[in-house]
Amino acid sequence: MDALLTASGLVKRYPGVTALDGADLDVRPGEVHVLVGENGAGKSTLVRCLTGVERPDSGTMTLAGAPHAPASAAAALRAGIQVVHQELTPIPGLTVGENLFLQRLPRRFGVVDRRTLDRECRVLLAEVGLDVPPHTRMERLGIAQVQLVEIAKALSREARLLVLDEPTATLTSRESGRLFEILRRLTGRGVAVVYISHHLEELYEIGDRVTVLRNGRHVTTRPLSEVEPAELVRLMVGRDLDQEFPTREPSEPGEELLRVEGLRVRGTPAGPPGTDSGGVSFAVRSGEIVGVAGLVGAGRSETMRALFAADPSDGGRIEVRGRPARIRHPRHAVARGIGLLTEDRKAQGLALSLPITANISLASLGRVSRAGLLRHGAETRAAETMAGRLRIRSAGVRQVVRTLSGGNQQKVVLARWLQAGTDVLIIDEPTRGIDVGARYEIHRLLMDLADEGRALLVVSSDLPELIGVCDRILVFSRGRVVADVPRAEFDAERILTLAYSGFLQGKEADRP
Secondary structure, X not given: OOOOEEEEEEEEEEOOEEEEEEEEEEEOOOXXXXXXXXXXXXXXXXXXXXXXXXXXXXXXXXEOOEEOOOOOHHHHHHOXXXXXXXXXXXXXXXXXXXXXXXXXXXXXXXXXXXXXXXXXXXXXXXXXXXXXXXXXXXXXXXXXXHHHHHHHHHHOOOOOEEEEEOOOOOOOXXXXXXXXXXXXXXXXXXXXXXXXXXXXXXXXXXXXXXXXXXXXXXXXXXXXXXXXXXXXXXXXXXXXOOOOOOOOOOOOOOOEEEXXXXXXXXXXXXXXXXXXXXXXXXXXXXXXXXXXEOOOOOOHHHHHHHHOOOOOEOOOEEXXXXXXXXXXXXXXXXXXXXXXXXXXXXHHHOOOOOEHHHHHHOOOHHHHEEOOEEOXXXXXXXXXXXXXXXXXXXXXXXXXXXXXXXXXXXXXXXHHHHHOOOOEEEEEOOOOOOOHHHHHHHHHHHHHHHHOXXXXXXXXXXXXXXXXXXXXXXXXXXXXXXXXXXXXHOOHHHHHHHHHHHHHXXXXXXXX
């Protein structure tokens, strides 16, 4: 079958970096073509070239047999190439419906036809399984819900080629399964799909062929059915990874560092009849890694943000090291040794245009200042110490954070909280958008931090990740903890059943 899109010998250089060094790709109509490689392998740069965001320095591209050199993303869109980027770009002040149909809002008599907009929006949201009113403003959505809106937006346009960059990074297995059903329908109609993900199990579930990039170069293109997972990892990273998760010797946890009683996120609805509606309660001890599991919208991230006072709460009691802690602002949480690594590190966790030094010192400026003046030498030395400890790969601590790989960006945020002397770390989606090799490093770091006596709360949509690294798992459903599962009882099916339990009860209670 002739390829719909080809890229041959693409080269793209930035100052001091060659992002693409002879990259090749060919995508056929009706296939899901998996594109894999470590962070920094050139995947995102290749996509930017295909979609008109960047222009390659050399090489050729064709679309349906004709030369393809889009001058802009809009030109690529007109040519039938639709992309859902890993870095989401919604407009917060607009509604879900307005974001979905931006620049093509249905009109009647010269004004926006709200009834038609509402109807068409509901159809698209139902297709991706997102149950929110079309008039909801985007800033009220969690990152997983925003991801579903972006996917719905892509589906709303007639596309010949759909590019999905880490589309399931924040989705649960249920939402991911719905997405795969949609992709099968699209490929059945002849749409070509380029699919980028670090989750190997889903690649084998949905992919037809795979192209591997390493250091900006094309390594191989083969039917996915002919490549074993271990070989695929070896092709990506250039070495063998003996196991997916690091091993850790079991040990008894130490003193209780954090206790939360009756914490309720503002706006959380009352629970179904017969359930506890007194908010969220749990405790974490020194040396523990406690996972936080649940479906999208279960209240996992919202509760952690309320605990950190990044979002408002409607009451609750917090104790740190056995003493009541009044936390009404994030600075109060930081002062009591609590740090938050947000699920969207680029939008909420990093100052992308600043260097590594500034990003690491943001939460502990007092340690590198004197009389209110920043001591650049002290800041640099502190950053170099942390960069060495966490093995942050860079050209130096003055390198701008935007240019780092996802794994190294996550390490920079970790370094910030370690520099601040944090005892309790809340880590939301620790390996979102991070390649298989860097994931192992992040997991090893989490275990090392727990072994040093810190308490970790790890929120993740990746259940195998929680099972692989945690000592116990708190299961959230409809804004509440429905179970506290110890490691000896870890079972994916049981945890998913618990996560669905409150949702199903809620549906029963909502029936007239």
